[in-house]
Structures are given as C-alpha cells and as structure tokens.
Amino acid sequence: MSFCSHFLLLVISLGTVVVHNGVDGTICCAPDQWEGHMYLDYMQIFIDSNTLYLYFNGSVNVSYDYTNSRAFYTIVGTEISPLIPKPEPLNKTYIFDYKKNMQYAIDSDGSCEKSKIDQNMTRQCVQDSGILKSSGKVGDNIITDTYILTLSESFNNVRGTIQRDSCLPVHMVYLVGSDNPDSGSVFSLDVLSTVPRIKNPAIFTPPSSCLKTSRKQSNSKTSQQLETVLTEVFQKRMLYG
Numbered sequence: 001m002s003f004c005s006h007f008l009l010l011v012i013s014l015g016t017v018v019v020h021n022g023v024d025g026t027i028c029c030a031p032d033q034w035e036g037h038m039y040l041d042y043m044q045i046f047i048d049s050n051t052l053y054l055y056f057n058g059s060v061n062v063s064y065d066y067t068n069s070r071a072f073y074t075i076v077g078t079e080i081s082p083l084i085p086k087p088e089p090l091n092k093t094y095i096f097d098y099k100k101n102m103q104y105a106i107d108s109d110g111s112c113e114k115s116k117i118d119q120n121m122t123r124q125c126v127q128d129s130g131i132l133k134s135s136g137k138v139g140d141n142i143i144t145d146t147y148i149l150t151l152s153e154s155f156n157n158v159r160g161t162i163q164r165d166s167c168l169p170v171h172m173v174y175l176v177g178s179d180n181p182d183s184g185s186v187f188s189l190d191v192l193s194t195v196p197r198i199k200n201p202a203i204f205t206p207p208s209s210c211l212k213t214s215r216k217q218s219n220s221k222t223s224q225q226l227e228t229v230l231t232e233v234f235q236k237r238m239l240y241g
C-alpha cells in the first residue's frame with residue numbers, strides 16, 4: 001500500500017529491524033509524483049525606525065514529478081503592505097524543467113519569462129537529521145508526524161508535518177530571522193488534497209509564448225522574495241530538504 005514501496009529497504013542495525021521506506025539517510029520519501037493544493041501565508045516584518053510589514057496570502061496548485069525531473073505550480077494570491085498603495089494581486093504559473101535546466105514564469109497575460117536553473121532537482125525526503133517533535137491525526141484518521149528540520153543554513157528550525165504512511169506533506173511552517181533582531185519573516189504552508197500521481201502531464205509543456213526570447217520583467221521586491229522562498233521550498237528542497 002506504500003507509494004514508496006520501491007524504496008523499501010529493510011535495514012538491520014544493532015539487532016533491531018528498522019523499516020525505512022525512504023532511501024539511505026532518510027526517514028521517508030514522498031512519492032516521486034504527486035499533486036496538491038497549498039494555502040500559503042508569508043509575512044515579513046521590519047522593526048526599524050519605521051515598522052513595516054509585507055503580507056502575502058494565496059493558494060498554490062503544485063505538481064511534482066521527480067520521475068521526469070520537472071515541477072509545476074500556479075500561485076494566485078494578494079500582497080498587502082503599507083508600502084504599496086493597494087493590494088497587489090499575483091497570478092503566475094511556474095514550470096521547472098530540470099532536464100533542460102530551464103525555468104518558465106508565465107504571467108496571467110500569457111507573457112513568459114525564461115531563466116536558467118542552477119539547481120538539481122531533489123527527491124522529497126525527510127532526512128535522518130529530522131527530529132520527531134510530535135505525532136497526531138488529521139482528516140480521516142490519517143496519522144501525521146511533525147519534524148524539526150534544517151533545510152539549509154538560512155532555513156533551519158523548519159517544522160514539517162507529513163502523513164506517516166505516504167510521507168506526503170501536510171503542513172510546514174518556518175520563521176526566518178534577520179540581521180536586525182526585531183525583524184524577520186514567517187512562512188506557513190498547508191498542503192491539501194494531495195494525490196500520488198500527475199493527472200495531466202500536458203501542464204509541464206510551456207505555452208508558445210515561452211518559445212520566443214523574452215525580456216526580463218520587473219517584479220516587485222516582495223514578488224522576487226516570495227519567488228526565492230518558493231523556489232527554495234518547492235524546488236530545491238521542496239518541503240523537507
């Protein structure tokens with residue numbers, strides 16, 4: 001019944017039998033292909049001579065295809081800040097093709113921005129270094145485990161909750177400090193309706209507007225920061241590093 005059954009390894013250590021359904025060095029790995037809906041809250045706070053904040057909320061449809069080295073997400077949301085005159089909508093689709101090392105960002109008007117990816121795709125696993133913090137249940141008696149994870153030097157103390165059976169993500173939250181002790185950001189992600197398959201592989205084909213050479217579009221600063229966070233979380237490390 002395990003989606004990760006082909007990773008199933010029986011590791012015999014110190015006379016005890018430990019079942020790992022991840023690969024070596026991992027607690028478990030999510031299926032190589034899955035889709036889900038995410039709800040995202042992202043907030044940055046600067047406590048300076050002026051206290052400022054940026055808040056972004058929205059929903060994300062994600063398709064993750066490690067088998068074919070590609071990923072897709074559409075993000076629809078709104079940015080709010082006293083720094084901008086009115087709420088700023090964001091509606092963008094991202095396609096990552098790790099075989100061609102290309103990333104496509106498609107705006108709601110159809111325009112496409114291409115750039116090179118300089119990362120390899122990572123399999124989504126909870127690393128052995130994850131510290132089990134608590135267990136619980138959600139939905140229809142789905143058992144969850146919550147780990148404290150370190151994804152990278154700047155993304156440490158990440159709290160990742162997964163479904164124990166499938167290792168699919170459920171929730172993730174992290175707080176990122178900054179050089180200024182009173183500033184930082186909060187990133188919170190709920191993952192719903194995950195299924196261990198890709199319904200429509202055609203979503204990974206970039207639209208024809210991506211075949212043309214395109215000029216780099218100027219994004220707002222938050223949109224750039226959000227993209228950095230999303231790229232780090234969804235692509236480089238996805239949810240658990």
Ligand SMILES: *[C@@H]1O[C@H](CO)[C@@H](O)[C@H](O)[C@H]1NC(C)=O
Pocket residue numbers: 057058059078080
């Ligand atoms: C985002 O936040 C705004 C303002 O608080 C709210 O009106 C809106 O419904 C929220 N959107 C989502 C998708 O949660």
Ligand SMILES: *[C@@H]1O[C@H](CO)[C@@H](O)[C@H](O)[C@H]1NC(C)=O
Pocket residue numbers: 061074075076
């Ligand atoms: C996300 O997926 C849902 C359900 O499949 C769909 O109704 C919705 O239109 C999708 N949103 C975007 C922005 O693609």
Ligand SMILES: *[C@@H]1O[C@H](CO)[C@@H](O)[C@H](O)[C@H]1NC(C)=O
Pocket residue numbers: 076091107108109110
């Ligand atoms: C986002 O843009 C797509 C077109 O790329 C459009 O079909 C969709 O309705 C837009 N969604 C929202 C919530 O504006």
Ligand SMILES: *[C@@H]1O[C@H](CO)[C@@H](O)[C@H](O)[C@H]1NC(C)=O
Pocket residue numbers: 118119120
């Ligand atoms: C990606 O993987 C290839 C092949 O394993 C390796 O040569 C390359 O250094 C990796 N690139 C990065 C950025 O890690």
